[in-house]
Amino acid sequence: MEFKKMGKMTLGCIAAALSCSAFAVTATPGSLTVATGSAQTVQIANVSGSVSVFSSKSGIATVSMTDATHYRITGTKAGSVVLEFKDSKTSAKVNVTVTTAPSASLNGRLLASNCFQCHGTNGTGGFERLAGKSASEIYGDLKEFASGQEDANGIMAAHAMGFSDDQLRSIASYFSSIR
Numbered sequence: 001m002e003f004k005k006m007g008k009m010t011l012g013c014i015a016a017a018l019s020c021s022a023f024a025v026t027a028t029p030g031s032l033t034v035a036t037g038s039a040q041t042v043q044i045a046n047v048s049g050s051v052s053v054f055s056s057k058s059g060i061a062t063v064s065m066t067d068a069t070h071y072r073i074t075g076t077k078a079g080s081v082v083l084e085f086k087d088s089k090t091s092a093k094v095n096v097t098v099t100t101a102p103s104a105s106l107n108g109r110l111l112a113s114n115c116f117q118c119h120g121t122n123g124t125g126g127f128e129r130l131a132g133k134s135a136s137e138i139y140g141d142l143k144e145f146a147s148g149q150e151d152a153n154g155i156m157a158a159h160a161m162g163f164s165d166d167q168l169r170s171i172a173s174y175f176s177s178i179r
């Protein structure tokens with residue numbers, strides 16, 4: 001991997017008949033980890049001409065230029081992607097790993113575990129399967145139960161009434177994320 005990259009740069013420099021160290025575009029850091037919804041900055045240097053950014057996979061991270069030498073990398077979906085910054089002569093790669101924002105997913109699962117005894121672990125069985133339903137459908141059902149409209153003395157009313165609106169949204173979004 002490292003060897004291949006060096007080889008490529010050397011070739012680029014021979015083709016351009018220029019000194020490598022001064023004219024090969026660089027990107028710092030060469031690898032980074034970012035959570036979904038958060039951003040990190042990559043600095044590029046030694047640019048000849050204009051820079052184009054290529055992505056090995058779409059939908060994982062978005063890239064936007066903040067000024068001539070800085071790019072903002074924002075995580076969109078968990079996964080990994082290689083970004084390539086190419087100028088007229090050379091290119092530099094940045095390995096980006098996007099992780100799920102930890103607090104949101106942990107909190108959702110912890111709250112949702114109150115439902116596992118009847119709806120199965122992760123909502124995959126029991127009375128009513130919850131896993132994979134849309135968040136808005138689950139949330140809507142829960143609000144109905146919580147309001148007492150559905151069956152004020154039923155099992156689900158008692159459960160839904162015990163959570164705040166934010167917690168119900170978090171629970172619904174957790175179950176909807178399970179496949």
Ligand code: HEC
Pocket residue numbers: 111112114115116117118119127128130137138141142151154155156159160171
């Ligand atoms: C003690 C058992 C029990 C627990 C715990 C429980 N449920 Fe239920 N749930 C049921 C039963 C039984 C039904 C179906 C009967 C009804 O509608 O009241 C149901 C129905 C539902 C429905 C409606 C499904 C549909 O398709 O109509 C949703 C949504 C739901 N539960 C979500 C939850 C969530 C989220 C939790 C955790 C906060 C939870 N339940 C905890 C027993 C339980």
